[in-house]
Amino acid sequence: MTDHITDPGGDQRPITVKYTYGADGHNFLxxxxxxxxxxxxxxxxYKVLDRYEYESTEKLMVGNDEVRSVTRRFNRFHLxxxxxxxxxxxxQTQTTRYYADDDDTLSFDAQPRQCQLPKEAITRWELTDDAREWRIDVERSEYDIHGNQTLRETLKKTS
Structure with a gap:
């Protein structure tokens, strides 16, 4: 499926969500x-032993006007x-680093037990037409081998 169209009726314009996938041909398979x-x-x-990422983009259209786009990028463990x-x-850009050693050639079975938990989450808000206006929130987390959070630090920066 590449398009999902909702026609609300009542003389309202149709709402379309368009889906595209990365130009590099990488996909979730x-x-x-x-x-x-x-x-x-x-x-x-999960058996790929190299760095691998794939992405999808969803665009919310009202009539022929693009209202919002969301681009998501996933690693080889679908995180x-x-x-x-x-x-x-x-x-708004959210970037997440996990405990998974995705840059190496470790198999999924050889990953640390916390591999699917976030190590660092960075959220950045900005205006594309004014580089002077931005905000960044950083959250760092640590977990024990059972998945219990043992540390949470937050940092906020603004322009």
């Missing part, structure tokens, strides 16, 4: 890194590593 799909019940992308929302001149 692991293409082009996963050439042979094994039907063993396991996620084939959301970044999300950028643009509406008019307002942009």
């Amino acid at each position: 692991g293409y082009p890194n996963v050439v042979h799909v094994e039907n063993d019940g396991l996620d084939n992308l 959301l590593v970044s999300e950028t929302t643009l509406q008019g001149t307002h942009q």
Whole structure:
């Protein structure tokens, strides 16, 4: 599916959500890194032993006007590593680093137990037409091997 159209009726313009995927051809199935799909019940992308990311973009359209776009980027463990929302001149970007050692060649089984938990989450708000106006929130977290949060630090910066 690339488009989802809702017609509210009552002389209102139709609302369309358009979906596109990264220009590099990467997708949630692991293409082009996963050439042979094994039907063993396991996620084939978890078996990729290189850095791998894929993205999707959703655009909210009212009539022919783009109202908002959201671009999401995921790593080889399907963890959301970044999300950028643009509406008019307002942009919010959320970037998340996890305990997963995604830059190395470690298999999923060799990852730390906290691999799917966020280590650092950065949220940046900005105006695309005025670089002087921005705000950044940073949240750092630590977890024990059972997933219990043992530390949470927050930092806020503004222009």
